[in-house]
Amino acid sequence: MQDTLTRRSFVKAAAVAGAAITMSSALAGCFNESKEPEPSGSSSGGRDYYTSICHGCIQACPCKVYLQDGVVVKIEGHPDAPTSLGSLCLKGLNQIHTCYSPRRVLYPLKRTGPRGAADAAWERISWDEAIELAASKIAEAIEKYGTYAFFCSVGGGGAYSFMQAMTLPMALGSPTVFEPGCAQCYLPRIAVGGYMYGGADQSIADCAVLEPFKGLAPKEAAKGVTQDTKVLVLWAAQPSVSQTAQSGRGMAELRARGCKTIVVDPNFSPDAVKATIHLPVRPGSDAALILAWYRIILDEKLYDEEFTKFFTNMPFLINPATKLPWLATEVFGADAQTTDPNTPVYVCVDEGTGQVAPLPFGDPAAVKAQVNPQVLATATVNGAQSRTAAQVYRDEADPWTLEKAEEFCWVPASRIRAAIDLYAGAAVAGIANGVASDMEETASQVPVGLVGLDMIMGYVNKPGATLTQNNALPPEGSPRPTRFWNGFGGMFGQMYGIGYEVGATEEANAARIAAIPEVWDPSMQSPPFMNQSTLYAMNQLLLDRLGMKEHKGLYEWCHSHIPTVREALETGEPFHPRVWFDMSGNKFAVLGSAGAWYNAIMNGGADFIICQYPMITSFQVEAADLIFPLEEWLEATGASEFGQLNYRYPSPGIIHLGETVPNSVPPKRVCDAASLKLNEKLGTVTFGATGKSMEEMGIQFPLGLGVLGGADSEESIWQSQIDTYKAVPGAENVTTKEELLEAMKNRPDFYLPTPPEEYWTYGQHLVKAADGLPLGFATESRKCEVYAQILIKMGRNGFPYCYPREQAHIDSRLGSFGGDYSPICNVPIQKEAPQVANGDQYLGKYDPDFPLAITSGRVYYFHHGTMRHAPFTRELYPAPHVRINPKTAAEYGIANGDWVEISSRRTQGTNYDPSKAVGTELSYSGTKEQNTKTAEPIRGIAFVAEVVAPGVLWMERFWNPECYDSSQSSKTGGWQESNINVITNAVDPNFNEVFGSYTNRGFQVNIKKSSRPDRVWFEPKEFAPFLPENKNEYLPDDIGVTISNKALLTEPVAFPVAAGGEL
């Protein structure tokens, strides 16, 4: 997320917009004649390679792309990549079959028949018509129903349009945007890192955890950079699968260098296979396992005493009435606030005197002279029996002895003990926390628990730890760190003004809001780019966002609560989002309870659906009314800016096909065009649920800064690449795209490393701040908040996201911490669970119809919904494996390689009556309830082996693009046949309290032997229609195949700057 906007770039963009010409004139003649392949390449007939960076998953492996006669003929890993070191996985290699797939959409397409895959038909239209159609539909809905009638969605596979999808609805006055990842993928973990210390989180997949891979590259080692991680805990992470070549290579190198690993995973993943200790935890029971670790670490004083006492809030005494730490001023009067008001003094028990005493923040040596805080303690404060935060934790952990954990989590006690000893006995260790908990009821509890463990161990900002920051050390004399809240690390807060700056005083926050002018001031040189009317309106969007009253953690990325959006489509309550712009791939493959979504949409929930994606997936073939063609990775300039460790690699568009465009372009065009239409009707367009017109609100379109993220033309994207990579030696004089490509051609060293000393940095919190104290952390207490006190406030009024206004208090029945969000790891009720001895207190009622626990995880072959069209992948993995233990398989009469059918409450319905079941088989066979929440059971291939425990199944998402191949005599959308998201639970209110995460893992199913579904391909040769030598499915016959087709080798679409007219 590099899309920070400065006043300078904003003014620049506005100036360009002022010089707009109309789209039609600029596009005249653009598409009709084919051009020579570009780049032309000086050695015609020979191969030239260009440095690029793979876009096959969320990480990004540097690679070399070989071009011959305008066609990409080979891709290989870049040997100078600091982690992948030349490796490249099958997802990267298969990009050739993605880019040139007969499934590519290369021109704007409009649906010509009814929705649904069965008779899907498309008409090629011009970009002019496409933008106009989208803008008209949006504007018409907003005119008729108000601004909340529009909404967006986005996703993480193949086309990353996060910023565009978040900012387009806000620009058009709507609060509604969702992404199936988000609460179910990474948002909880990144948010918790922010809540607890204002720092990088523990996700290895999302490139927050980089430290373990430091010093692997020979070129870096030669500079003295060392590999320091000697003990690594992979908690629900399988980097060797999810990031096959990057972290897979990194993990292999780490293990070869002697790094010990603890892997917590129900599945015998490759990282579990190679682990020093594997804890095959029962799906969904991680929180209890974490509390067992706390119990031993606290009781046996295995924690880092100095760090815990002086750099965490564990010794703070907690006011039982407010659940917040006592402030020294509340107990000892105003004089007890001895540090600057931005650094509150709290209260502890002094180990020396046994008395309650003020505990100021400061250098440990200096504080020690005044007070020695006791970690585990209870004391009377202002008449109230008060426990320290550590004591609250210890009491929560009390039931979770090793023996109890073994019974509940299905992991031998001796293994748990060995893992704790390895982790806590290390000089430095670190936890990398994967995605599983994001998909369970424990989405907040698990990351809170795991970040807290590293904190009490003192594994923070140290070489070898995972809680480390990768940027230059702040200079001495810097101000006390603060964190601005709202949207992606505070970015939206800074731009829009909404959100509290944690670490600054209330007075400072109020003054910042008061300084926002009543009237737009074009001379403003710094954010927020806002006046009071717009601030109020934007703030209203936050308050009205669907599902936010209960699940306020979603504010972290400015996203709506997905099940609540689906209900709004079904019921029109509290408002009806009608016109939908989706900027991602297969929503039916990746949204939980996909059947409910399908029914909501196909029963008329959405009036008009605009999509942009490089392909037609199940979602587009079933539901899209209009499709914008996007560039695939090999065409897309600047597509992947993650880099790898401290190295950045260029991301040039190496080829270009048809009329595809960068993903940032259509949202900006649509926003401009819709705004032009709507600004003529400000007096009659209603702003959301206020009942007031835009005019009465004093606002116009687009709100705020419009659509953010990426550039609005191919030219400016190239300019950005040129600006960056002219820093490569030898490229200093590059000014054009052609010169940049020429400069990098056949060069093995075209990349930009950051000096190690500016990247691998430690001890940030110890640098001396302006007030003479250590810098500390960007939290309220300036310490690591193992007891995440911010969560208590958040549930009550939306702090810090909604400031200056307040969101309503959560329904107190929702909060697992006495009516509040839990600030510590606890064990919430797992709604669907297998029979667990003595587990009733923590589990929903056992449902004998669905006795098996299922969980999920990636396979190497795919990233999210991608690659099911890739023939070299599908022949290897034609259908999803259902991993099942031989003992369980025998009980159900299932043999290795059998097709099996999996059912859950989402396929059988809540009123399913098992007494109507016939026969003696263990599988259900009763009457299925038909309602809008149900779909048919799914099917997969049984992989019978001791890779999961008895009673546990494991399966990854799947969908089948062959189901609507033109060769099929009848078609389906291909999302129902083998898709675990048909059976996942996003319909029952068992959401995580803070983030609203629904349950994609750790729920209950049944299984029985079955057969191959109709239309589904399985034998290798069946996948031949996916090979690039086939005719493109969406082009006329005279254009033909996608690959090696000179008619399709075009210059990028030369959009005029503001399609649809001048703003």
Place this chain on the structure above:
Amino acid sequence: MARTLVIDLDRCSGCDSCVVACKFENGVTLGNYWNTVVPVVPVGTHPDIDMYWLPLQCQQCVNSPCIAACPTGASYRDQENGVVLIDKDICQGCKTCLPACPYSSPEGNVKPSVRWYNEEANVVEKCTLCNHLTATSDGVENIEDTTDPAHAVPPCVHNCSCKARHYGDLDDPASDASQVIAQAEKDGRGVHLVEAEGATPVARYILSADIAAWRGLGV
């Protein structure tokens, strides 16, 4: 000359990237696999289990029963570097070599198999160690120029996600293949052959006992 792959199973994650790298490089058609990755699934009872993945391709046998069996001379050994190859211009698709090879399925159409019968072309195919790239290579890749014929390695080796795969001549102690075996032996890690009746394979597999017990193909 003993050109081969040496595969470090302590590293292999079973990701199948080598299979796809091979298919792109050699234009291997759907349903044929010049290399495959065999999951050698756990024995024992959960959770006391171990497993590994065994990438399998032509083992470059010293005795090469395929060459002895071939009636047309299509199966042959490269005179310059000793690599066992198939001349597809000569091969008539008689499949006599398939039962002769102890690592191949009788019809060359079922995994695990190192030789595959390509129905469309009516020839038998297998791993060539990418001899079209590596014929004169010393097996130590030049990372500044991966196409350098003096140092090229097969794409399955170059791209291997976990650097499990190594290429080179075991008779050349300086080759990557020889070096990795020497290091493994020094570290006390197991160096194994996939033994089969009638075969004297050259390919080597490294597996540490603390990762898993060696069970060959596990079948």
